[in-house]
Amino acid sequence: MEQRSQFQFNKSSHIPELTVLQAAMSDFRYDRHAHEEHAFGVTLSGRQDFFSGGHFHRSTPGQIIHFHAGDVHDGESGGADPLNYVMVYIHPDRLDPLLAEAAGQAHNGSLRLRETLLADAPLRQVILQLAQLVNAGGGSQLDQEHALYQLAARVAQRLGRYQANAVSPRVDTLLLRARDYIHAHLDDDLALEDISDAVHLSKYHFLRLFRRQFGITPHQYVLNCRINAARNDLEAGQAANEVAFRYGFADLSHLNRRFKRIYGMTPRQYQASVCA
Template identity: 65%
Template structure:
């Protein structure tokens, strides 16, 4: 029996419904023509990705983005004589409708379709790879993954020439203050963009844009910052770094160490030794 050299691994998001990531290494496999119900966003990592879609034959080199709209028929195989490596994310239209609507300035945009299939765009590539990393390595929070999806949707709309975000609403200070208060009251919980935007009485992606304009960081970055500050106070009371990491939702002690050091220039353990008798 011939040895099978192609490998395929699927990862289901633990946070975002109907979000799946595929890691693939192909040399002896070819996809039949097929279509997905989801949006598919991929990045060619090694080799060359050859496929037929939308009446054209495409060749994708390493670093290139591949994007399929729902229902778009395509096949696929390794091209150029070398093994193909790629990552592909599959996202239901329902998960992206609000992001597309916000980016285009429409009340609803469930039928957004990108005009491009092959996209040489580093910004879009990095957003897709970040989303894939979060899902496949089981790191980060729900807000991490939602923000990566928002970056993908916004970049696609920008490239399509439809970017027209809604006007900034008045009294944003008071609205965003409610979200900040919600964050501080729920630091030990896994918050989502829905939770924060509902606390501010704003649509999810309108809230995200307003928050960045006002505070110079994303809601996710703000949540991490608040958790680090709360963790610092816990360390000062003598609580073990490993327990603090778990309490404030860090994936593990290593993750906590990295985040803490970026703000305080030392590990939690070093900080605790410096400030406690």
């Protein structure tokens, strides 16, 4: 008989402790089990019926399922429609320090969501964004690290523990140095750790301080700088395809989307307008 349930696991090429499951279920039921990772899932369609924490739950489209590392659970498709969902697995060695950073504390022993099933639009959005980056095999290390930190920050916010540190004059100088480092390494596949190491700050503390100081994240700033550099090359007559590759865009369509959001036209349209 044909297997109607499908499961696809993808490991991040940038973050070894991060795995994403894309699942379609209609004729399969999980045995009760536990994972060594924290898990954050989003039900896309259908309904997922499962047991966890001594209770039975039903997850409908848009809801988030959260399992702490070691939580015993099962799961199956409920109702008449097939179940489709995505699940992000993050090892505690990677996520727990992020939670501590987001909460501004040295350790995170008490930072644990108590809800197994929850509705939270910002958290759902970042789970789906992170899953898309891993499943598509796209985005830089900075893209995925930024999305992972957003997840940790949203969990800390839900717990009422998120901390946004004030910027001291010393930190202001360090952040300006970080900005200079970014400009000097636009051709590299920059990771958040590369930039934070250059100014001797922990990477997620640095991320919070940078966003507070400049109004955008390091990821957004790097992207903006690369678009500006691409603009200069286009004005010099460089081919748009070559420019996209040089500055780390997945392809020309990726550069097109990002460029148009800032300049209101595609790179080729811009080049035609200024080089005519």
